[in-house]
Amino acid sequence: MTEKSVEVTASKTNKTTLSTLRIGKRYRAERVAADYDAIVIGSGIGGLCSAALLSQMGKKVIVLEQHYTAGGFTHAYERNGYEWDVGVHYIGDMGRKSAGRGLFDFISAGELKWAEMDPAYDRIILGDEKFDFVAGKQNFKDSLKQQFPQDGDAIDQYVDLVIATTKYMGYISQVKAMPSAMAKVMGLSSKNKLPDYALDTSYNVLKGLTDNEKLIAVLCGQWGDHGCPPKESVFLMHALIAGHYFNGGFYPVGGASRIAETIIPQIQVSGGDVFTYADVAEILVKDNRAIGVKMADGHSLYAPSIISNAGVVNTFSKLLPTEVSKKLGYQKKATDLSRSMSHAGMYLGLKGTAEELQLPKTNLWIYLDEHHDANVEAFRKDSNAPLPLVYVSFPSAKDPDFQCRYPGRSTIEIVIGPCDYEQYRQWADKTWGKRGDEYEALKHDLSDRMLAALYKQMPHLEGKIDYSEVSTPLSTSHFCRYEHGQAYGLAHTKDRFKQDWLKPKTSLSGLYLTGQDVVSCGVVGALMAGMLTAMSVVGLRGAGQLMKKIKSGEVIGG
Ligand SMILES: Cc1cc2nc3c(=O)[nH]c(=O)nc-3n(C[C@H](O)[C@H](O)[C@H](O)COP(=O)(O)OP(=O)(O)OC[C@H]3O[C@@H](n4cnc5c(N)ncnc54)[C@H](O)[C@@H]3O)c2cc1C
Structure with missing residues (x-):
C-alpha cells in the first residue's frame, strides 16, 4: 500500500460526525419571542453585521441560520481533534483602523483580535517559479521588481x-444604501462615473500596462x-x-469561529439572538409587503423588516x-445572472506544531x-486535465491561539477550482456522509491529486498526515445553501x-438584501x-446616527 492510500483509507474509516464546535442557540419554536424589529435569514457575516448594527440602534433582531453553527x-468546524475554517483564509487591512477593521471592532465590541501573517502573505507559483506578494505597497513593488527588473514602470503603474480603482467602491457602496431618487442625482456627476476600463477584463487592463505575460499571470x-x-x-x-x-x-x-462568537453578544444587547437549525422556508408577504417568515417546521415569525442573507438566487427563486x-x-x-465558481477542498490534520x-x-x-485561462478551459472540458488552481493555506500557523486549543497539532487546507457542479449533481439528494462508493472514489481521486500538488511544494510533509477529508461542491450546497x-x-x-437592483432595499416593502x-x-x-443594509433599514437620519456610533466606537453594553 502506498503512503497516500494509507492516509486516505485512514480518513475513510474515521467516523464522520458533526462538529462539536457550535456557535449560536439551537432553534425551537418555543424558544423564539413573538415580536422582533427585524428578522435576518442566514448568519453569514453580512447578516450578523446588519443584526449587530441594528441592535446597537436599539432594535431587537433575530438571526435564523439553517446550519448547525x-x-x-466564516464558520469553523472541528473533527478528530483538529479544527478548520471553510471560507476565511486571510483578511486584508486589519492592522490599522481601516473601514473594515473599524466595523469589526464595533460589532464585536473590540473582542475580535487579529494576527498578522508573514510579510509574504501570498506566494504565486507558476510551474517551478515562485513570486511573493509582500505586505506594504513599496515592499510589494520592490519584491516584484527584483524578479521583473524590465517592468518597473508597469509595476508602479499597476499599483x-x-x-x-478601489476608490470608486466608496461611491458605488454609498449609492446602494441611498433611496433611488437620490442615487440618480448623484449619478449625474461625472466624477462618480465608473471608468470603462474598470469593467474591462483584468487581462486586457494589464495588457495595457505590459506585454510580459508572466508578469500579468503573477x-x-x-x-x-x-x-x-x-x-x-x-x-x-x-x-x-x-x-x-x-x-x-x-x-x-482563536480561529474563524471567533467572528460569529464575538458578534453575537452585540446582537443580544437589545434582546435579539442567533438561532441555528433554523431553516426558513418562505418569506411571508401581505398587501405588497414582506411581513415575516415561515419556518420549515411551520412556525411563523413576524417583523417589520426582513433581511435576507441567503443570497439573491435563494431569496428570489426559493x-x-x-x-x-x-x-x-x-x-x-x-x-x-451567472453563478460564481464552485470548489472542492481538502482538510488535513497533522501531528506536530507549525514550527516543527x-x-x-x-x-x-x-x-x-x-x-490561467487556457488551463481553466482545459479543466472545464475534462476534469481529468491537470488542476488549474491549487490553493494551500496553513490556518494553525496563522492562528497564535491554535496551540492552546490543539496542542502539538497542525492543520492545512487545500482548495481547488473551478469544479463542475454537474459532475456531482447525481449525489445531491443523498444524505451527507452517506453518498456511496462511487462518490467516495471521486473524492479519493481528488484527494490524491491535491496531495500530489502539496507534496511537490513541501515534500517533507509526505507521511505526516494524520487525518484528511475532502469536500465537494455538494458540501457547500449542504452547509451554506x-x-x-x-x-x-x-x-x-x-x-x-x-x-x-443588487442593493439592500428591494422593491418589496419591508424586504432587504445583504451579504x-x-x-x-x-x-x-x-x-x-x-x-449598508442596516443603514437602509434605519433610513437616512438613522444612518447618520449609526455612522456616528461606529466612528465613536462606543457600543451599548460595551
Ligand atoms: C473556500 C472559500 C474560501 C474563502 N476565503 C476567503 C478569504 O480568505 N478571505 C475572504 O475575505 N473571503 C473568503 N471567502 C469568501 C467569504 O467567505 C464570503 O464571501 C463571505 O463570508 C460571504 O458572506 P455572506 O454574508 O454573503 O454570507 P454566507 O457566508 O454566504 O452565509 C449565508 C448563510 O445563509 C444561510 N441560509 C441560506 N438559506 C437559508 C435559509 N433558508 N434559512 C436559514 N439560513 C439560510 C446559509 O446556511 C449560510 O450560513 C472564501 C469563500 C470560500 C468558499
Missing part, C-alpha cells in the same frame, strides 16, 4: 491603478479569491482583492413566493504555468456589476454590505 462561510495570481480567471474577471474586482491585501493578510485569533418574485421581475433577474512541520503563514497559489455549491454567490462578471451578492464577495465585502 452560525457564521456562514497606482489598483488604488485609484499579478492575476489571486484570481481564486473571486473565482474568475484573468480573461473573464473584471478589473474592478481584481483591484478590490489586490488592493485589499496590499497592507498584508490577517487571521482571526424564499419569496413565486408569484411575487415574478411580478416584481426579481426571479428572472436573479436566475439570469515548517508550515508558513503564507498562502500558496499553485499554478501549472502562466496560462448555495444550490450549485458556488463559492462566492453570483459570479463577479461585468454583467453583475451593472445590476443596480456577498450586494457589493462583492469576501468577508469584508459582505461585512460592508451588512452595514
Whole structure:
C-alpha cells in the first residue's frame, strides 16, 4: 500500500460526525419571542453585521441560520481533534483602523483580535517559479521588481491603478444604501462615473500596462479569491482583492469561529439572538409587503423588516413566493445572472506544531504555468486535465491561539477550482456522509491529486498526515445553501456589476438584501454590505446616527 492510500483509507474509516464546535442557540419554536424589529435569514457575516448594527440602534433582531453553527462561510468546524475554517483564509487591512477593521471592532465590541501573517502573505507559483506578494505597497513593488527588473514602470503603474480603482467602491457602496431618487442625482456627476476600463477584463487592463505575460499571470495570481480567471474577471474586482491585501493578510485569533462568537453578544444587547437549525422556508408577504417568515417546521415569525442573507438566487427563486418574485421581475433577474465558481477542498490534520512541520503563514497559489485561462478551459472540458488552481493555506500557523486549543497539532487546507457542479449533481439528494462508493472514489481521486500538488511544494510533509477529508461542491450546497455549491454567490462578471437592483432595499416593502451578492464577495465585502443594509433599514437620519456610533466606537453594553 502506498503512503497516500494509507492516509486516505485512514480518513475513510474515521467516523464522520458533526462538529462539536457550535456557535449560536439551537432553534425551537418555543424558544423564539413573538415580536422582533427585524428578522435576518442566514448568519453569514453580512447578516450578523446588519443584526449587530441594528441592535446597537436599539432594535431587537433575530438571526435564523439553517446550519448547525452560525457564521456562514466564516464558520469553523472541528473533527478528530483538529479544527478548520471553510471560507476565511486571510483578511486584508486589519492592522490599522481601516473601514473594515473599524466595523469589526464595533460589532464585536473590540473582542475580535487579529494576527498578522508573514510579510509574504501570498506566494504565486507558476510551474517551478515562485513570486511573493509582500505586505506594504513599496515592499510589494520592490519584491516584484527584483524578479521583473524590465517592468518597473508597469509595476508602479499597476499599483497606482489598483488604488485609484478601489476608490470608486466608496461611491458605488454609498449609492446602494441611498433611496433611488437620490442615487440618480448623484449619478449625474461625472466624477462618480465608473471608468470603462474598470469593467474591462483584468487581462486586457494589464495588457495595457505590459506585454510580459508572466508578469500579468503573477499579478492575476489571486484570481481564486473571486473565482474568475484573468480573461473573464473584471478589473474592478481584481483591484478590490489586490488592493485589499496590499497592507498584508490577517487571521482571526482563536480561529474563524471567533467572528460569529464575538458578534453575537452585540446582537443580544437589545434582546435579539442567533438561532441555528433554523431553516426558513418562505418569506411571508401581505398587501405588497414582506411581513415575516415561515419556518420549515411551520412556525411563523413576524417583523417589520426582513433581511435576507441567503443570497439573491435563494431569496428570489426559493424564499419569496413565486408569484411575487415574478411580478416584481426579481426571479428572472436573479436566475439570469451567472453563478460564481464552485470548489472542492481538502482538510488535513497533522501531528506536530507549525514550527516543527515548517508550515508558513503564507498562502500558496499553485499554478501549472502562466496560462490561467487556457488551463481553466482545459479543466472545464475534462476534469481529468491537470488542476488549474491549487490553493494551500496553513490556518494553525496563522492562528497564535491554535496551540492552546490543539496542542502539538497542525492543520492545512487545500482548495481547488473551478469544479463542475454537474459532475456531482447525481449525489445531491443523498444524505451527507452517506453518498456511496462511487462518490467516495471521486473524492479519493481528488484527494490524491491535491496531495500530489502539496507534496511537490513541501515534500517533507509526505507521511505526516494524520487525518484528511475532502469536500465537494455538494458540501457547500449542504452547509451554506448555495444550490450549485458556488463559492462566492453570483459570479463577479461585468454583467453583475451593472445590476443596480443588487442593493439592500428591494422593491418589496419591508424586504432587504445583504451579504456577498450586494457589493462583492469576501468577508469584508459582505461585512460592508451588512452595514449598508442596516443603514437602509434605519433610513437616512438613522444612518447618520449609526455612522456616528461606529466612528465613536462606543457600543451599548460595551
Ligand atoms: C473556500 C472559500 C474560501 C474563502 N476565503 C476567503 C478569504 O480568505 N478571505 C475572504 O475575505 N473571503 C473568503 N471567502 C469568501 C467569504 O467567505 C464570503 O464571501 C463571505 O463570508 C460571504 O458572506 P455572506 O454574508 O454573503 O454570507 P454566507 O457566508 O454566504 O452565509 C449565508 C448563510 O445563509 C444561510 N441560509 C441560506 N438559506 C437559508 C435559509 N433558508 N434559512 C436559514 N439560513 C439560510 C446559509 O446556511 C449560510 O450560513 C472564501 C469563500 C470560500 C468558499
